[in-house]
Amino acid sequence: MSESLLELAISLIVGLFALASVAWIVASGQIAYMDGIALALIALTIGVFFLFNIYLAYRAGDLQALLKSRQKKGPGSGDPSPGA
Secondary structure: OHHHHHHHHHHHHHHHHHHHHHHHHHHHOHHHOHHHHHHHHHHHHHHHHHHHHHHHHHHHOHHHHHHHHHHHHOOOOOOOOOOO
């Protein structure tokens, strides 16, 4: 379970970083040149590829199952008496 969560976390980080780089290309004005267009298309492709993995996990219900299993464990799961 934790390797699936790690995979989704890495996918989210890479996907958001790729989309942030596209936003930077547009904000800096490099999109007006051929190099900027090519870089933006490559970054968009990478971002969509990684974010699509998270979308599929959400649609299949895997993401909710992972988050629920992590919530059940909780930070103090090793303590048998929560009131003590």
